[in-house]
Amino acid sequence: MARKYELVYVVSPDATDTQVADLHTQVEQIAERLGGKIEKTDNWGRRKLAYEIGRHKEGTYVVETIDGGGELMKEIDRRLKVSDLIIRHLAVRIDEEQSVVERRRTTRTEASRRRRVARGLPPDRQPGEGQRGEVEDDDRFDMGEVER
Amino acid sequence: MNGRKGSGGGGRGRSGQGGQQGKDGQRRPMFRRRKVCKFCADKIDDINYKDTKLLMPFVPERAKILPRRISGTCAMHQRKLRTAIMRARQLALIPYTAE
Numbered sequence: 001m002a003r004k005y006e007l008v009y010v011v012s013p014d015a016t017d018t019q020v021a022d023l024h025t026q027v028e029q030i031a032e033r034l035g036g037k038i039e040k041t042d043n044w045g046r047r048k049l050a051y052e053i054g055r056h057k058e059g060t061y062v063v064e065t066i067d068g069g070g071e072l073m074k075e076i077d078r079r080l081k082v083s084d085l086i087i088r089h090l091a092v093r094i095d096e097e098q099s100v101v102e103r104r105r106t107t108r109t110e111a112s113r114r115r116r117v118a119r120g121l122p123p124d125r126q127p128g129e130g131q132r133g134e135v136e137d138d139d140r141f142d143m144g145e146v147e148r
Numbered sequence: 149m150n151g152r153k154g155s156g157g158g159g160r161g162r163s164g165q166g167g168q169q170g171k172d173g174q175r176r177p178m179f180r181r182r183k184v185c186k187f188c189a190d191k192i193d194d195i196n197y198k199d200t201k202l203l204m205p206f207v208p209e210r211a212k213i214l215p216r217r218i219s220g221t222c223a224m225h226q227r228k229l230r231t232a233i234m235r236a237r238q239l240a241l242i243p244y245t246a247e
Contacts, residue, residue, distance in 0.1 A: 008198070008239055010239060010240065049240035050237070050240045050241055050242050050243040050244075051240055051243050051244060051245075051247075053240060059240065061239075063198070088238065088239055088240060090235060090238050090239055092197075092235065097194075101193045101194045104193050105193055108191065
């Protein structure tokens with residue numbers, strides 16, 4: 001069964017664009033070699049880190065969605081650990097989570113559509129419709145009760 | 149109405165007068181708005197670790213995870229929030245501590 005993983009790695013800010021691209025092709029090659037494939041890549045570019053890692057204050061974030069098995073991820077993990085340019089990486093499995101989210105979303109929209117049709121309304125919400133506090137920002141989030 | 153954390157006055161106000169509290173609402177000194185889970189209310193299904201904007205309100209100043217009793221998040225979403233925050237921390241998207 002195909003699994004889907006999401007891999008995020010943070011490349012050192014000293015790395016040039018070609019080096020970043022190089023890393024990407026490296027990952028791609030490993031994936032291909034072990035019978036997986038990269039579904040999507042997203043380069044966030046340079047971002048400030050929330051805390052210093054080593055001496056770095058910034059990093060280039062790259063997100064990849066990978067189709068493949070656990071063996072493949074193990075290998076990628078190993079390779080990324082060894083690489084000097086990569087200061088952090090994280091791989092998580094996302095297919096299960098995704099299907100759950102999707103299922104929940106569809107059941108919710110279906111239920112609301114059904115209810116709306118039962119009330120004799122068009123199935124989708126019209127502009128300008130909706131409950132009062134939905135649009136305006138209410139104080140749901142004011143944290144006035146926090147005691148410090 | 150009396151949700152899990154609503155009615156903060158429930159325990160205290162009871163001591164003095166005997167039988168007839170609760171009728172005219174004197175028992176409760178202050179009205180507290182009932183807290184609602186943000187994720188349930190906004191119908192956010194996916195609490196993703198990459199979505200810093202979503203997570204940041206739950207890690208105030210000291211960068212600790214905001215407890216459920218304050219944020220009002222439901223148990224399921226608090227759990228998801230926690231994993232998301234921990235993942236985001238690993239990637240330095242969110243701080244572990246305030247310096």
